Amino acid sequence: MQDVNWTALIIFIALFGFITWLGFAAAHWRKGDLDQLHEWGLGGRRFGTIVTWFLVGGDLYTAYTFIAVPALAFGAGAIAFFAVPYTIMIYPILFLVFPRLWHVCHKHNYITPADFVRGRFGNRWLALAVTITGIVATMPYIALQLVGLQVVIGAMGVGGAAGTFASDLPLVIAFIILAAFTYSSGLRAPASIAIVKDILIYITAFAAVIVVPIQLGGFGHIFAAVPPAKLLLAVPGANTTGAYGIYATLALGSALALFLYPHSITGILAASSGRAIRRNAAMLPGYSFMLGLLALVGFFAIAAGVGAMPEFAAGFKQFGNNFAVPALFLHAFPSWFVGIAFAAVGIGALVPAAIMSIAAANLYTRNIHREFINKNPTDKEEAQMAKWVSLIVKLGALIFIIFVPTQYAIYLQLLGGILIIQTLPSVMLGVYTRWFNDWALLIGWAVGTAAGIWMFNAANWAPNYPLVIAGHTFPGYAALYTVILNLVIAIVLTPIFNAMGGKPVDETAAADYHA
Amino acid sequence: MDEKTHEHSGWSWWYLLLIVQFVAVLWPPLYNTVEPAWAGIPFFYWYQMLWVIIAAVLTAIVYFATEK
Numbered sequence: 148m149q150d151v152n153w154t155a156l157i158i159f160i161a162l163f164g165f166i167t168w169l170g171f172a173a174a175h176w177r178k179g180d181l182d183q184l185h186e187w188g189l190g191g192r193r194f195g196t197i198v199t200w201f202l203v204g205g206d207l208y209t210a211y212t213f214i215a216v217p218a219l220a221f222g223a224g225a226i227a228f229f230a231v232p233y234t235i236m237i238y239p240i241l242f243l244v245f246p247r248l249w250h251v252c253h254k255h256n257y258i259t260p261a262d263f264v265r266g267r268f269g270n271r272w273l274a275l276a277v278t279i280t281g282i283v284a285t286m287p288y289i290a291l292q293l294v295g296l297q298v299v300i301g302a303m304g305v306g307g308a309a310g311t312f313a314s315d316l317p318l319v320i321a322f323i324i325l326a327a328f329t330y331s332s333g334l335r336a337p338a339s340i341a342i343v344k345d346i347l348i349y350i351t352a353f354a355a356v357i358v359v360p361i362q363l364g365g366f367g368h369i370f371a372a373v374p375p376a377k378l379l380l381a382v383p384g385a386n387t388t389g390a391y392g393i394y395a396t397l398a399l400g401s402a403l404a405l406f407l408y409p410h411s412i413t414g415i416l417a418a419s420s421g422r423a424i425r426r427n428a429a430m431l432p433g434y435s436f437m438l439g440l441l442a443l444v445g446f447f448a449i450a451a452g453v454g455a456m457p458e459f460a461a462g463f464k465q466f467g468n469n470f471a472v473p474a475l476f477l478h479a480f481p482s483w484f485v486g487i488a489f490a491a492v493g494i495g496a497l498v499p500a501a502i503m504s505i506a507a508a509n510l511y512t513r514n515i516h517r518e519f520i521n522k523n524p525t526d527k528e529e530a531q532m533a534k535w536v537s538l539i540v541k542l543g544a545l546i547f548i549i550f551v552p553t554q555y556a557i558y559l560q561l562l563g564g565i566l567i568i569q570t571l572p573s574v575m576l577g578v579y580t581r582w583f584n585d586w587a588l589l590i591g592w593a594v595g596t597a598a599g600i601w602m603f604n605a606a607n608w609a610p611n612y613p614l615v616i617a618g619h620t621f622p623g624y625a626a627l628y629t630v631i632l633n634l635v636i637a638i639v640l641t642p643i644f645n646a647m648g649g650k651p652v653d654e655t656a657a658a659d660y661h662a
Numbered sequence: 663m664d665e666k667t668h669e670h671s672g673w674s675w676w677y678l679l680l681i682v683q684f685v686a687v688l689w690p691p692l693y694n695t696v697e698p699a700w701a702g703i704p705f706f707y708w709y710q711m712l713w714v715i716i717a718a719v720l721t722a723i724v725y726f727a728t729e730k
Contacts (some may be wrong), residue, residue: 225706228706228707229708231687231711231713231714232687232688232709232710232713235683235686235687235710235713235714235717236684236687236688237684238717238718239680239681239683239684239717239721240723242680242721242724242725243677243680329679365702366701366702366703367701367702368702369702370702370703370704378696378704379694379695379696379704379706380690380694380706382694390690391690391691391694394690395688395689395690398687398688399688416729417667422729425725425729426725427723428721428725429721429725430718432714432715432717432718432721433718435712435714435717435718436711436715439707439710439711441712443707519692
């Protein structure tokens with residue numbers, strides 16, 4: 148491994164030190180009793196439009212995003228740009244569905260999507276399905292944030308050869324910092340740090356998009372360096388929708404799945420009003436623009452030729468295409484700026500990891516522990532349980548990343564998207580209508596989940612499945628196909644189960660869904 | 663805060679405006695070309711980036727139109 152890049156490292160540590168202090172100080176921000184679950188787990192629901200923008204943005208634009216999207220562009224080309232239509236489509240979904248969820252959750256003190264499903268449909272097993280799905284889908288995602296952190300730490304030359312204790316030590320230290328301030332401050336910690344993170348990310352992204360193209364001689368030169376086969380989507384052959392189908396279904400499926408993740412919902416429920424959410428739906432596209440720029444950074448890395456440079460060979464060997472962005476920054480920027488850029492990515496790992504672990508903890512505490520184990524916890528017991536679970540979840544992710552090859556974390560996260568989208572009928576449609584029968588929804592969920600796992604396996608642990616209908620092939624994101632199957636089953640079974648009797652239970656009222 | 667009768671109870675025709683951005687990006691054959699390029703950037707890329715901006719504007723319009 149290369150020598151330690153001391154300048155970058157010192158700046159990196161300084162910025163990390165700052166956000167560590169901030170994470171602990173955040174406990175006093177918009178002060179509340181952190182022994183109450185909604186204070187610890189939702190920041191007391193006091194985050195206005197601007198803070199919500201940072202928090203939700205911090206959720207959506209993670210370290211993994213910043214490393215993996217350009218890595219995909221670097222390796223596979225145009226297909227990586229699906230991230231842009233994906234982000235274009237998430238905002239109408241946010242705008243239409245989630246203020247309603249906010250209102251009903253606020254009215255009934257629901258903290259998790261499973262709380263909502265339990266109240267809306269009166270079925271604890273459906274709620275349990277939503278809970279387990281949420282926890283299972285989140286875990287690999289947390290692990291992947293640590294991967295993003297690992298890559299930039301390695302790029303600074305810290306740590307010994309891969310797999311030794313020294314190479315894992317920085318990650319362990321980061322984990323301890325993360326665990327400590329999350330435990331003490333709850334959601335306020337990542338919310339406050341998200342502000343710093345976003346400022347750093349914006350600085351880094353804009354510098355990258357302005358400085359690097361100038362260095363490389365302009366966009367014309369950059370795109371000319373991309374191999375033609377990767378520059379555009381491959382035109383599909385006969386009888387198949389080919390890359391077009393994959394591109395569109397990846398974008399749409401990912402857009403539908405995104406806000407179903409517990410950490411996205413946590414960020415939304417922490418807002419102070421439905422209006423803050425709607426405003427954000429108009430403002431968050433600022434992040435989309437940045438994501439498009441980041442995908443292009445993958446092309447900058449191609450044009451700069453970092454893949455062939457000997458000083459980066461070890462990095463690419465250890466981290467694969469994920470090393471493209473760090474290599475480009477090391478190549479193009481002075482060391483002090485590299486420290487800032489890597490700190491941006493590293494902090495960009497801690498923020499979503501914190502929110503994800505809080506979201507998973509909220510789910511366990513409310514929807515498994517309180518539902519099935521201890522039905523009457525005091526507020527303090529509830530918050531304490533969530534704090535412990537959040538710690539355990541992060542520890543699990545750390546152990547996973549240290550001992551399991553990174554590639555498995557990536558596979559599991561891809562599968563996670565396919566799993567979480569199965570909660571769409573209960574959660575997203577549930578805020579608009581009670582029409583569905585709860586058992587029909589549960590069976591739809593089960594079939595969608597099973598089909599998704601089957602498709603994922605059949606495609607060799609890949610998210611895109613080649614669906615064949617009447618001699619035509621439709622390769623596409625399994626998440627989209629299986630949620631359609633899920634919905635069809637729920638629609639077909641609902642009238643049948645309703646006819647079999649049972650009065651629909653619903654503790655919410657129509658007025659609860661809007662101001 | 664949502665004071666007074668701040669109704670967002672259901673449908674508004676303005677919401678249809680939000681479908682426009684779905685249609686614009688979900689049909690790749692429409693924009694999977696290099697030409698017309700702009701500032702050296704192939705159409706495929708600048709078209710989608712442009713739609714990020716347009717979509718933000720459309721969402722803002724719908725927000726103001728439906729906010730009472």
